[in-house]
Amino acid sequence: VTSHDGFTLTDLVSYNEKHNEANGEQNRDGESHNRSWNCGHEGPTGDPAIIELRERQKRNFLATLMLSQGVPMMRAGDEIGHTQLGNNNAYCQDNEISWLNWENADQQLLEFSRRLVLFRKRHPVFRRRKWVQGGQLYGSGIRDIGWFKPDGGEMSEGDWRMGFAKSLGVYLNGNSFTSPDAMGEPMTDASFYLVFNAHHNPLGFILPAAEWGQRWKPMLDTYQTPSWRSGKTYRAGDAVRIEGRSLLLLRRLE
Known part of the structure; x- marks a missing residue:
């Protein structure tokens, strides 16, 4: 679903377009075709309906990944809701954009991810x-x-x-x-x-x-x-x- 390049999982459901201005290349760098959907609003929002849909979409993606055959690849930070604020090419951002902040981890998403991994481990039919x-x-x-x-x-x-x-x-x-x-x-x-x-x-x-x-x-x-x-x-x-x-x-x- 995600990898080291491209949107994080949270950004995949929060942005339609890349926002790489901080990279200093006039937003020309990074992939422009991200197959993402912002669920009705670009970037952060206080709309509870959009927030709920985004959280559900993240659960959908994680469940699809962990219940699929083959070796799952999860981007580090997706399990805690990490965002790069729409930056899909953060190779030059050795700062809060790319750092993982465990103090602000989405505990509900983390617990969901943990249970998915354990469920997959217990059931070989998925692997x-x-x-x-x-x-x-x-x-x-x-x-x-x-x-x-x-x-x-x-x-x-x-x-x-x-x-x-x-x-x-x-x-x-x-x-x-x-x-x-x-x-x-x-x-x-x-x-x-x-x-x-x-x-x-x-x-x-x-x-x-x-x-x-x-x-x-x-x-x-x-x-x-x-x-x-x-x-x-x-x-x-x-x-x-x-x-x-x-x-x-x-x-x-x-």
Whole structure:
């Protein structure tokens, strides 16, 4: 999502344009195409609705990063809400622009990040040693990964070509490991279902058919603060409400 160059995570959701004037190059340096969105206002704001949306977007990005396959790369300071005030090329700023201030750390975001890292560590299904194949497992009809539409049906080849689609369901099978762990022991894990809604409106997302899982428990909802939760469970075919611009993670119980 972010790296040593470019916007910090906080700036990614706070600025549409780079602000590199302090670098002394008339704002000509640094990348101009940042794929960022300021959520309705450029830079700092006191608007509570914009602040809430920015915080949610940061949780969305961090959760997407930590629940993805491969090795996650997190820019130092993103976990505490560090800002460079829109400077996306702070190589020459050995000062408060680039320094990390732990005294002003966003403790709520830091705790969210810590729990994400711990969750990933506990569940190898999010850090497989080999890539998923999408094939059926041992003739069961259930694959190591499944992709779903809001109506609960699997995505077709044509669905992948819909440029306007802003939602997606992803099933990760915890019983599909084909390689052992680092110690040579067999691996197994729970199965999970991730729902992404990038639209600004809430969405009713139908859970997949029972062969993918009969009962599900919410684990993480980036719309909520705090985001980690449990309680109500859902059955296959139930409609789960996912709020606009949020991510929902459910764990298969049976």
